[in-house]
Amino acid sequence: MASETTRRSLHSRVSKLSRKGRLAILAAAAFGALALSPVAFASAEEPAAAPQDVSIMAPSYKAPFDCNKTFNANNWSPGHNPSNSIDWQNASETINGKNVRASAGGTATFYDRGNTSYGKYVVINHGNGASTLYAHLSSMVRSPGQTMSVSQGTKIGAVGSTGNSSAPHLHYEQRVNGSVQSPVVEGISVPLGSKKAIKSSNGCSGGGNPYTPTQVCGSGFSVINQHDLGSAATIYLLYNSSNKNNCVVTMKKTNLGSATAVSATLQVQGKSKKTDSGNFSYYAGPVKDVAAATCVKWGGSVGSTSWESPYQHCG
Template sequence: MPTPPRPAWPKTLISAIPVLLVGLTAVLLPQAASAQSSTALAVSHKSPFNCGKTFYANNWTGTPAHNPSGSIDWQDYGSDDINGETVRATAAGTAYFYNAGSTSYGQWVEIRHSDGTRTRYAHLASMVKSAGSSMSVSQGTVIGTVGSTGGSNAPHLHYEQRTSGGAMDTSPTVEGVTVSLGQKKAITSTNSCGGSGNPHTPEEVCGSGYSVIDSAALTGGRVYLLYNSGNGYNCVATLKTTNLSSSTSMSAFLEPQGSSRTTDSGSYQYYAGPVKRSASGQCVKWGGSIGSSAYTSGFEHCG
């Protein structure tokens, strides 16, 4: 039986092929460009501590056994005791808060950055959000304090830089200093040092014994709730991150449940507050404002 002839393509379809190819190229090229740009988004990291603080960055080679090779254990340097130190985001991203209890990382935070990489901060004594929470952070945003929770033998900050694929970067770089396996280097923080960053911290504003237990973002800054377990007082402070050279209308307030509200408001360059109230065993409502941007919590953090 003879093979039937193949149908000829219409001339209109043949003439359309170059146009189709051009259109396909136009679709594919932006995707390729996007892929290239996404790989060029590598973020740079500052030290996770307050401006001017110097601590040892120790990149262990697998000992002690609980410490993965390539991670950094931040430890005391000279007369500076790291225990209780403020921990800040080394780069911007979204922070996720976890609690492994008395094992592994203990209380810890993972920040996922714009280029897909991640940093981890473990063995924290306190976190600014409860486990299971998340929040957007800028470079320098306070996320917790140094402690010794989980599988830790002494107060220190366990810090990791991980690739977008989840693998450990065994030669992490902070403040432009690379700490390779087996190395121990003293690194001084420039995190939140002037410029667009506020030189003050919420702990400094509220005073000795206060630790951040919650915070909320405002346009141009952040409002913080702190607690002093020694005297049962809460403290609220609102800190700016922009327009530090000019005074801005700001406020901070604190209201223990069943009591009147105390507010500090005015035109400030750096912060509003501190507002301190005895609140042991009480729920509190807290918040603040920068310009027209304001935050008010519900009654929470009871006890």
């Protein structure tokens, strides 16, 4: 097996070859380096974009897991393809089967490459050239080829080992205009060659609110989407798969303990809108309705700031 020095020299020489020659040699080098890590890494779906000056501000990315889950972020070096992508792996608990959530809001597109490359994977376009990729999923919340509007914290799938992978993990990329960037997650930089245990704050009820969305909606409900009303509140959409009930709650993050104007709304397509509004100390809701295989609108307000989704979550 080639030494790290040899591989670095190889990459330096390869950079002077034609595009076709670079791809062939780098593919062979990446294949030979697979034995360096406990997982078999994915091949890139397309060649990485040429290096560029990145003048676009990327979103503030959160870890792609449930609130308070901690997993190891491994930015392998050398041989991980593409360079600067993260493999999220076991830390204090097993990662296999855990929920995968959007690191930031945007438009998600779902793909399936079968037993090759990324396997089941999702790409989220965050706007301004920024995107994230989540690969080797065991399941996805939409079928391949479908798109979906997501907020930060929306569930998009579950961790698995599909495609070119020999052990369950989440392959994760942060890109700008197609070029994979050195990742920053939860404000923590994960440079090439590093491994860091990172705790997710994704989906956590912020601002010190003593209640959580699942406490308010009740047993059997889990968060499937959320939308921030600035720093004042977050609207959550939850779902109970056993009874097909949707639940909306608006959780305050400021003026806690003081009664201020808050609302939560839910409308199942074909039915009248349901609303809970008033002056509340901690939250508005829960607003519940049954919607099996039917689209829903959900939203809410705090003070003079309001938001409502289009009809979505139709499965």
